[in-house]
Amino acid sequence: MNKIKLRKIIFAGLCAAIIFIGISLFRINLPAIVGRPFIHFGNTFAVISVMILGFKYGASAAVIGLGLFDVLNGYAATAWITVIEAVILAAVTAVVFQAVHYQSGQLYKLYLVSLAAGLIKIITSWLAGVIESVMVGVQLPVAVVNAFLSLPAAAINSLATFLVVPLIYIALQKTVLKRIRL
Amino acid sequence: MLELKHLNYLPPQHKQPLWQNLTLQMYPGKIYGLIGVNGVGKTTLLNLLSGLITPTQGDVYWQQQPIHRSKKALRTYLATVGYCLQDADHLFFKQTVQEELEYHHKGSMTQIIEKLQLETLLELSPFELSGGQKKRLALAIMLLKQPQMLFCDEITAGLDTHFQDVVMSLLQDYCREHLVLLVTHNLDEALKYCDELLFLDQSGLHAYTTAAVLKQPEIFEQFQLLMPRSLEICQALMNAGILPSNSYYRSDEEIAQALATLWNKGTNQL
Amino acid sequence: MIVETALLQVQHLQYVAEQLVNLELETTKHEILHDVNFSIQAQDFVGLVGPNGSGKTTLSKLLTRILEPTAGKILINGTDYQAVTPQWQLHQYVSMVFQNVDAQFIGPNFVEDMALYLGNFNWSPAKIQTRIQEISDQLGLEELIERPFNSLSGGQKQLLAIAEALALQPQLLILDEPTAQLDPENTQLVLNLLQKLQTQYQITIILVTHKLAELALTNRVLILNHGTITQTCATDKLLTDMNLLQQNQLPVPDTVTIAQHFQKLTGKQLMLTNSNLETFIQTFKEQLC
Amino acid sequence: MTATAKLDGRTKLLTCVFLTLFMFSFHYYWQYLVIIMLFAILLLVGFNAQERGQLFRHWKLITFLPAINLFANLFFVNGRVIWSWGWLHLTNLDLQIFIRIALLLMFALALTIKTTPQELALSVGKIFNSLSFRRYHGAGVPLVIIIMVAFIDEFQATFVTVKQAYRLRASTAVEVKGWQRILDYAFLLQPIILISMKKADQVADALTAKGYHHNSSLFDYQSIKYHWLDWLVYSALVALVVVNVLLVRIF
Ligand SMILES: Nc1ncnc2c1ncn2[C@@H]1O[C@H](COP(=O)(O)OP(=O)(O)OP(=O)(O)O)[C@@H](O)[C@H]1O
Ligand SMILES: Nc1ncnc2c1ncn2[C@@H]1O[C@H](COP(=O)(O)OP(=O)(O)OP(=O)(O)O)[C@@H](O)[C@H]1O
Ligand SMILES: [Mg+2]
Ligand SMILES: [Mg+2]
Numbered sequence: 007m008n009k010i011k012l013r014k015i016i017f018a019g020l021c022a023a024i025i026f027i028g029i030s031l032f033r034i035n036l037p038a039i040v041g042r043p044f045i046h047f048g049n050t051f052a053v054i055s056v057m058i059l060g061f062k063y064g065a066s067a068a069v070i071g072l073g074l075f076d077v078l079n080g081y082a083a084t085a086w087i088t089v090i091e092a093v094i095l096a097a098v099t100a101v102v103f104q105a106v107h108y109q110s111g112q113l114y115k116l117y118l119v120s121l122a123a124g125l126i127k128i129i130t131s132w133l134a135g136v137i138e139s140v141m142v143g144v145q146l147p148v149a150v151v152n153a154f155l156s157l158p159a160a161a162i163n164s165l166a167t168f169l170v171v172p173l174i175y176i177a178l179q180k181t182v183l184k185r186i187r188l
Numbered sequence: 189m190l191e192l193k194h195l196n197y198l199p200p201q202h203k204q205p206l207w208q209n210l211t212l213q214m215y216p217g218k219i220y221g222l223i224g225v226n227g228v229g230k231t232t233l234l235n236l237l238s239g240l241i242t243p244t245q246g247d248v249y250w251q252q253q254p255i256h257r258s259k260k261a262l263r264t265y266l267a268t269v270g271y272c273l274q275d276a277d278h279l280f281f282k283q284t285v286q287e288e289l290e291y292h293h294k295g296s297m298t299q300i301i302e303k304l305q306l307e308t309l310l311e312l313s314p315f316e317l318s319g320g321q322k323k324r325l326a327l328a329i330m331l332l333k334q335p336q337m338l339f340c341d342e343i344t345a346g347l348d349t350h351f352q353d354v355v356m357s358l359l360q361d362y363c364r365e366h367l368v369l370l371v372t373h374n375l376d377e378a379l380k381y382c383d384e385l386l387f388l389d390q391s392g393l394h395a396y397t398t399a400a401v402l403k404q405p406e407i408f409e410q411f412q413l414l415m416p417r418s419l420e421i422c423q424a425l426m427n428a429g430i431l432p433s434n435s436y437y438r439s440d441e442e443i444a445q446a447l448a449t450l451w452n453k454g455t456n457q458l
Numbered sequence: 459m460i461v462e463t464a465l466l467q468v469q470h471l472q473y474v475a476e477q478l479v480n481l482e483l484e485t486t487k488h489e490i491l492h493d494v495n496f497s498i499q500a501q502d503f504v505g506l507v508g509p510n511g512s513g514k515t516t517l518s519k520l521l522t523r524i525l526e527p528t529a530g531k532i533l534i535n536g537t538d539y540q541a542v543t544p545q546w547q548l549h550q551y552v553s554m555v556f557q558n559v560d561a562q563f564i565g566p567n568f569v570e571d572m573a574l575y576l577g578n579f580n581w582s583p584a585k586i587q588t589r590i591q592e593i594s595d596q597l598g599l600e601e602l603i604e605r606p607f608n609s610l611s612g613g614q615k616q617l618l619a620i621a622e623a624l625a626l627q628p629q630l631l632i633l634d635e636p637t638a639q640l641d642p643e644n645t646q647l648v649l650n651l652l653q654k655l656q657t658q659y660q661i662t663i664i665l666v667t668h669k670l671a672e673l674a675l676t677n678r679v680l681i682l683n684h685g686t687i688t689q690t691c692a693t694d695k696l697l698t699d700m701n702l703l704q705q706n707q708l709p710v711p712d713t714v715t716i717a718q719h720f721q722k723l724t725g726k727q728l729m730l731t732n733s734n735l736e737t738f739i740q741t742f743k744e745q746l747c
Numbered sequence: 748m749t750a751t752a753k754l755d756g757r758t759k760l761l762t763c764v765f766l767t768l769f770m771f772s773f774h775y776y777w778q779y780l781v782i783i784m785l786f787a788i789l790l791l792v793g794f795n796a797q798e799r800g801q802l803f804r805h806w807k808l809i810t811f812l813p814a815i816n817l818f819a820n821l822f823f824v825n826g827r828v829i830w831s832w833g834w835l836h837l838t839n840l841d842l843q844i845f846i847r848i849a850l851l852l853m854f855a856l857a858l859t860i861k862t863t864p865q866e867l868a869l870s871v872g873k874i875f876n877s878l879s880f881r882r883y884h885g886a887g888v889p890l891v892i893i894i895m896v897a898f899i900d901e902f903q904a905t906f907v908t909v910k911q912a913y914r915l916r917a918s919t920a921v922e923v924k925g926w927q928r929i930l931d932y933a934f935l936l937q938p939i940i941l942i943s944m945k946k947a948d949q950v951a952d953a954l955t956a957k958g959y960h961h962n963s964s965l966f967d968y969q970s971i972k973y974h975w976l977d978w979l980v981y982s983a984l985v986a987l988v989v990v991n992v993l994l995v996r997i998f
Contacts, residue, residue, distance in 0.1 A: 023943075275908075440719065
């Protein structure tokens with residue numbers, strides 16, 4: 007491990023902490039049929055940390071932040087789903103971010119990235135809902151419908167991610183990122 | 189007039205409040221020096237006085253009005269307070285020093301910038317400054333706010349002598365019409381510049397005028413502090429029989445003055 | 459004849475802070491240090507002084523290899539810093555206390571943080587335990603070591619940071635204004651400890667400071683001004699040279715101030731050979747009576 | 748030192764995860780009863796009065812979350828209906844889900860009471876080490892968790908001080924109206940993240956100076972050994988599964 011790696015690890019820790027706090031402080035619970043939908047900012051920061059740190063460290067931050075939150079707050083049984091969701095989200099973000107060749111000032115490219123992240127989040131949320139329903143013993147067709155009913159929260163989260171991510175990223179870029187090389 | 193009435197604070201997870209009883213009155217036009225050992229609660233006291241945290245007992249009164257009675261009262265009070273935090277980093281929001289200084293301040297600020305020599309730093313980010321530069325920036329921001337009372341937490345720690353003098357003379361100017369309270373571990377500085385010294389320990393605040401402290405230097409020992417150097421020299425000179433035994437001097441300059449008068453008297457006699 | 463190599467040699471050191479203006483296209487450069495040269499013998503106690511913003515913290519960071527120099531070389535025991543591999547080897551014998559102590563800890567309290575720190579250097583838990591005990595006895599930290607960091611005052615944290623830097627008994631210890639937030643009694647405690655370390659354990663210390671009491675402990679001072687070493691000299695010599703002190707915004711010993719003012723008022727010059735209080739009184743007695 | 752303190756962090760984590768997953772195989776109420784009995788015994792033996800107090804202080808959370816879920820489930824028919832009233836149907840499964848979620852919360856809380864974040868971090872690292880057949884020796888994963896925990900504390904403290912400092916600097920005696928206030932708070936997020944990032948940078952400096960970029964022995968995975976109590980716990984878990992399967996076969 008060298009200094010750069012250490013720095014990345016520390017920033018991954020910071021991002022994980024921000025994700026964790028983004029979930030636990032700014033959380034609005036929604037009642038639903040399956041799972042535990044609530045509106046939160048965890049995903050937003052997860053996407054940003056992938057953009058800052060790259061896939062490997064960003065995904066670790068997302069997995070640890072989201073996963074540990076689940077384990078410590080009584081969703082241990084479904085933590086593994088969250089982890090897979092986080093990895094998929096990180097992968098898609100990283101790939102799209104790489105593909106658009108972002109250069110500073112190109113806001114629309116950032117919106118492309120956040121659009122991709124938002125869409126994939128909705129899809130994975132729905133799949134996760136289906137799996138969770140099946141896990142507690144519901145038949146598959148019912149589960150598919152049930153999962154749709156708990157989507158509104160995911161949609162709101164995705165919309166928030168889509169809107170906020172580029173703004174925060176640009177703010178960070180203007181201030182911190184130009185001094186700290188990661 | 190700023191008044192503390194039976195003020196006390198119980199930190200979270202502590203069993204006992206920090207002090208037994210704090211009651212005091214402070215007036216504008218003076219510099220107060222708050223002195224005490226590490227961890228006795230100086231920073232906590234300043235946080236209470238500046239309305240940043242709510243006391244668990246008692247209250248702070250400004251112009252006879254309790255500040256924590258209502259939100260509105262607290263808001264008006266906050267507008268009259270300037271406070272340089274111990275960790276200056278937390279005061280900064282903006283991207284450059286320039287923006288930082290302009291934030292909520294309209295009007296000329298060249299004088300303060302010049303005094304604290306911030307001209308060359310205006311383009312830098314406040315987080316890039318060196319330790320001493322951060323302290324200066326924090327003070328500049330707070331002075332530009334023109335508060336009724338100014339609290340400074342260890343403002344001179346980490347400053348070189350030139351800026352220590354600059355800062356202290358700025359504060360001396362400022363205290364003519366306003367209240368200034370500063371925390372310091374530099375006791376020489378406290379003796380030299382403060383009009384009243386507030387010693388803080390578990391039992392509470394003990395206020396002495398500087399003259400009173402000079403007359404009974406054992407006070408320092410009583411509060412587990414070492415005697416300031418200038419006082420030590422003064423005592424040594426007295427013990428050696430050079431200075432008369434009932435003489436009190438606040439600073440090296442005054443000691444030198446006294447010695448010079450003695451000398452001149454001696455040479456005249458010859 | 460044996461040629462003794464100095465513990466630390468710094469040659470033509472330069473450091474330029476770069477910032478990206480537009481992502482990787484343009485950079486602005488601030489030259490913070492240029493052409494710094496000095497060497498330090500083993501077991502020396504060196505003060506690093508200079509006005510605010512002269513680059514002391516930056517230099518200390520370079521000496522700990524947190525920052526990489528833009529140009530120039532640092533040699534420790536005759537070997538280049540760049541040649542010390544793996545890099546962490548260096549941190550077994552060079553340790554540092556930062557100006558901002560808040561950032562030094564990652565564990566929830568001192569004991570756990572030390573366990574991580576020393577565990578990192580392959581210490582066994584039992585050995586770590588005794589070391590913590592030793593250090594806390596030396597500095598009187600019993601009641602602080604188990605308290606969570608976020609409930610401690612500024613000075614208390616500073617004390618713990620110093621304790622931690624001593625844990626490995628490093629060869630070279632760099633302290634960046636270690637007592638800025640300490641009360642006089644704790645300051646004395648730390649200074650006594652530093653002196654003891656230097657004499658008993660032969661540790662080389664570089665002390666960045668603005669305070670006179672600390673300066674008086676050192677043997678030699680490096681004066682840094684506007685990013686370069688303008689002078690190195692013995693501390694005793696510096697302490698009686700009022701001009702040099704004032705030029706570099708250093709505190710002047712009270713005895714010297716008094717003598718100077720006295721001279722201004724009476725025209726009588728007091729010859730002070732050092733800033734010691736007894737000799738000061740002695741001089742006065744002789745000359746005045 | 749109590750018996751639970753001697754247990755390895757891994758054992759505690761795995762036990763918690765295992766028990767939660769195990770519940771999903773249940774079909775009968777007596778199975779839940781057994782689990783609850785076991786948990787009660789564990790609470791009596793392994794926890795002292797203060798820790799039990801800590802656990803039950805969260806009774807609101809433990810009942811509230813499953814209750815919401817139960818309420819939502821009343822609108823759907825999944826499985827055998829026990830009781831119904833108009834639109835609302837209480838089914839067998841609804842009740843079971845209620846019990847499961849409540850127990851799940853209790854287990855997780857018990858875990859957090861019994862392990863420090865450091866221990867948890869290390870055990871995650873160890874599990875990684877075992878899963879990769881001892882090929883993963885890194886300190887990365889545990890270090891990220893440890894630093895994350897440190898920053899969570901730090902972040903909350905920073906949030907408080909920055910909010911205070913903001914009030915101090917921004918205060919104009921005029922009252923700020925609702926929407927503007929929310930906007931102000933939103934803008935506060937930026938300096939907080941900025942300060943945290945700066946702090947992270949300083950932490951990185953400090954940790955470099957302390958030699959943390961030295962990888963191999965921050966956590967010495969080789970020397971980590973199980974205590975006999977750990978094996979006891981694991982065999983108890985296996986016994987539980989076996990007995991459960993047997994009983995289900997018989998009835
Ligand atoms: N949030 C908190 N939680 C727990 N304890 C606290 C908290 N804030 C302060 N304390 C305790 O209150 C005491 C006073 O702290 P404070 O920071 O006011 O000391 P201080 O006099 O400013 O010390 P220093 O000179 O070292 O800065 C300390 O012992 C500290 O442990
Ligand atoms: N990343 C950076 N970019 C631009 N300028 C910088 C950067 N870091 C430091 N500086 C500048 O370099 C100079 C030296 O800073 P440094 O912190 O080394 O000073 P110092 O001697 O430790 O001062 P002090 O006694 O106040 O702590 C300062 O003027 C500071 O503004
Ligand atoms: Mg303090
Ligand atoms: Mg510095």
